[in-house]
Amino acid sequence: MTAPGPGGDSGGARILDQGYRGYDGERRGVGGAVRAVHRAAVQRALGLKRSARYKVVPLLVAVLSFLPAIVFVGAVALLPTSFRDELPFGYSDYYGYITAAIVLFVSFVTPEVLCTDRRTGMLGLYLSGPLDRLRYLLAKAAAVATVLAVVTLGPTLLLLIGFTLADTGPAGALDAARTLARIVASAAVVNIWYTTLSLAVSSLTDRRAFASAGIILTVLVSSAVVNALVENGLSAQLRLLDLFGLPFDLVRRIYGERGSGSITELSTASMALAATALVALFIAVLAWRYRRLEVTK
Amino acid sequence: MVIQAAPGPPVALGGPAVIAARGVAKGYGAAPVLRDVTVDVAPGVTGLLGANGSGKTTFIGLLLGLHRVDGGELRVFGLDPARNGAAVRARIGYAPEHHRLPPDIQALDLVRHLAEVHGLPPREAMSRASDALWQCGLGEERLRPVGTMSTGQRQRVKLAAAIAHDPRLLLLDEPTDGLDPAQRDAMLALIRRIGREFGIDVVLSSHLLDEVERTCDNVMILAGGRIIAAGPLAELRRGASGVVVELERGADAVQARLLQAGWVVQRDGARLTVAADPAHEAAAFDAVRDAVAGGGGAIRRLHPRRASLEEVFLGATA
Incomplete structure (x- = not known):
């Protein structure tokens, strides 16, 4: 067989064995690695580039968390002005409507983002690149926080924009800036709390289902136990250990409200201190688990 | 027959040592795994030979800077991997011993992602991932989810992921584990090609003598946590x-x-x-x-x- 020459039937086509190409271009180092892990984790959590069944939970949670905001904005826009003041549509109340969505989402997202890597051996592959354990965990925490911001920040921002367009928003630039700051601060509190708590629980097991159940049980059981004890006459200070309610109680304080029931007995400073200490504890659990984790096997 | 593991002048085969270890010790708790490991690894394909449990994987972990040495000094490309971990690891390709990989990700996506993690910009990562999979004989299979692949194919995916970012040094931990004889031959041929044609230095850990014998230019033998013989294969045989x-x-x-x-x-x-x-x-x-x-x-x-x-x-x- 002779190879067709230029101008032959093949039009001069040749098969080229390119061999191996070296790479002398840009290398993005640790920063590039963190961004790559962050992006991949966010995509995975949201079910992007994955089959439809992985998109169900993120979509459901998005609907659950945005629906009240859409209804409120619609109601405010449509109802006569005289009714508006009686509507229970404050920014501080909003998390009350979507706590279930937040806990459901975090119990789905964090195990997916963290446990999967240990189970599939990806952790070893990641840590054999420029990342170290700390930066790996930072990238993962940032991914959880990014995804969680969809539900902790998105709806309240929508509320602010909707109310402003319907002329019931903040009066003046200063009020608008203060409201925006409160919305962002509230989202940050809820976000940091649930990100660190869920990472700590997820670090304790390689199995996603156990981690999901663990996150839900941790917040619900601690809340139920604390509430039962306080109702039976024990100190209201115990509410500082309500892992479910504490961040949402703090959000009320950010809006200058004291809340209702026994929580009013607690000072904002003690709540902030307790929340900080508990977040530090969650981070310590995570760091302890990952410090000595064997990754080359 | 007397075989001397360095100390002594570094083994030089056309260049300086890629890896230099001086009295490296590492243990977990009270149990020593590596004791007084002193060796220079020359460029080329090097076999890290030892029985199971002899400390091969621990040594690889030290090279990657995943653990710190308890004693002695270790240099990879002249750098201390425990202190300059990111710089060292950016230029190492590592294929672990296990075959667990994320099952629901396409081979191409996995290799591309790991190339990005090693610092390549997204466009480059994509094109090099595709090339690497072709080089490893998985061009036609690159869009398959890893979970549907055989052990042999997964070993190739790991190898493709390890070379996609054009490393200077490739660390392969038992790369023929779980392969049938034909797949093993093909894998060893591929590793030889990577070492010879691609210009990447390779350290290949194995507990199989003939595998190392067929593939490697240099050998270091680990037993009981010590290097008991090291040097060019031809020299070791000369005895x-x-x-x-x-x-x-x-x-x-x-x-x-x-x-x-x-x-x-x-x-x-x-x-x-x-x-x-x-x-x-x-x-x-x-x-x-x-x-x-x-x-x-x-x-x-x-x-x-x-x-x-x-x-x-x-x-x-x-």
Whole structure:
């Protein structure tokens, strides 16, 4: 067989064995690695580039968390002005409507983002690149926080924009800036709390289902136990250990409200201190688990 | 046979040592895993040979900077991997021993993502991931989810992921584990090609002697947490040079004549092994010729004596 020459039937086509190409271009180092892990984790959590069944939970949670905001904005826009003041549509109340969505989402997202890597051996592959354990965990925490911001920040921002367009928003630039700051601060509190708590629980097991159940049980059981004890006459200070309610109680304080029931007995400073200490504890659990984790096997 | 693991001047094969270890020790709790590991790894394909549990994976972990040495000094590309971990790891390709990989991700996506994690910009990562999978023989399979792949294909995916970012050094932990003989041959050929043609230095850990023997230029043998032999394969084998002659008949007479002439002869049935250092190998051949001619022997087979790595290994562990 002779190879067709230029101008032959093949039009001069040749098969080229390119061999191996070296790479002398840009290398993005640790920063590039963190961004790559962050992006991949966010995509995975949201079910992007994955089959439809992985998109169900993120979509459901998005609907659950945005629906009240859409209804409120619609109601405010449509109802006569005289009714508006009686509507229970404050920014501080909003998390009350979507706590279930937040806990459901975090119990789905964090195990997916963290446990999967240990189970599939990806952790070893990641840590054999420029990342170290700390930066790996930072990238993962940032991914959880990014995804969680969809539900902790998105709806309240929508509320602010909707109310402003319907002329019931903040009066003046200063009020608008203060409201925006409160919305962002509230989202940050809820976000940091649930990100660190869920990472700590997820670090304790390689199995996603156990981690999901663990996150839900941790917040619900601690809340139920604390509430039962306080109702039976024990100190209201115990509410500082309500892992479910504490961040949402703090959000009320950010809006200058004291809340209702026994929580009013607690000072904002003690709540902030307790929340900080508990977040530090969650981070310590995570760091302890990952410090000595064997990754080359 | 005496085999010396360095200390001494570094083994130089066309360049400085890729890896240099001086008295490296590492243990977990009270149990020492590596003790006084002193070795220079020259460029090329190097076999890290040792029984299971001899400390191979721990040594690889140290090279990656995933653990800190308890004592001694370790340098990869002249850098301390525990202190300059990110810089060292950015230029290492690592394929772990296990075959667990994310099952629901396409091979191409996985390799591309790991190339990005090693610092390549997204566009480059995509094109190099595709190239690497073609080089590893998975071009047609690159869009398949890893979970649907056989063990052999997963080993190739791991290899593709390890070379996609154009590393200077490739660390392969038991890369033929779980492969059938044909797949093993193909994998070893690929590794040789990576070492020879791609210009990437390779450290290949294995507990299989023949695998290392067929693939590697250099060998280091780990036993009981120590390097018991290290150097170019050809040099390690040289300790057992000479001539082997297998005779149809007349073995007794030939042996007697060789002994008479002052040669050291070992006999195993009709096979005589005449020990001689490489400088005297030609003289040994002449002596065998004369002894066979004089003793009325008939030769079935005649060849230079080349120690297998197994002999080196057994000699060193004895």
